Amino acid sequence: MDDTDRRILRHWLSEPDLPRAELAERAGVTLATLWRRIERLRESGAIRGESMIIDWRALGYELEVSLRFTLDKTNPRAFDEFIEAARQVPEVTSIETFLGQVDVRLNAIARDMTHWTRIYRERILTLPHIAEVDALMLISTLKDEAGLPL
Structure with a gap:
């Protein structure tokens, strides 16, 4: 390059x-x-493709929540089963795995607090192998830049 x-x-x-x-x-x-x-x-491989960015707020989603999970790793398939189930939750926009205290982070969106409560109770808390979960509600995005220092 x-x-x-x-x-x-x-x-x-x-x-x-x-x-x-x-x-x-x-x-x-x-x-x-x-x-x-x-x-x-x-x-x-420097360019992997072009993508469209959809503003989920313009589609009526008002809340974004970042969820940090520690998994019960006594089951050797805990990660795989958790991630497979998390992929099935339509409101989950991203899934990331980590080394350290947090095993997995999910980002999810909801239309409002009532919708979020339903997602959290019916879809998030029912995911397999959760030992701990911590939810962080997004207040504002100060920097969201896909650019690189080229």
Whole structure:
């Protein structure tokens, strides 16, 4: 990856909807060069794909909760069974595993407090192998940036 690749990525990350011709112009390359470089970045694995970001708040979800779990690891399949069950909860937006005191973190969304209470009681607390759970309700997001220091 050279400075031109980094320049392409920097402009593309800052404005993902930029038409390719304008992206090429801002990056200082021809459109053909832009396409070749993007293809090379994809082949190398530097670009794994393009995605759409949906604002769940615009769809009526008002709450986001981060849940930290410590699992009862006396069962050798505790992680696998917990994660398999957590994937089935439609309101869970992300699942992460950790080394340390916290084994798994889930992020979940809900329309309001009544909806959250139902999700928590009926779907979260019924997940298998929970030893401890800690819920943190999101108040505000101060930085949410997918960009890299390119």
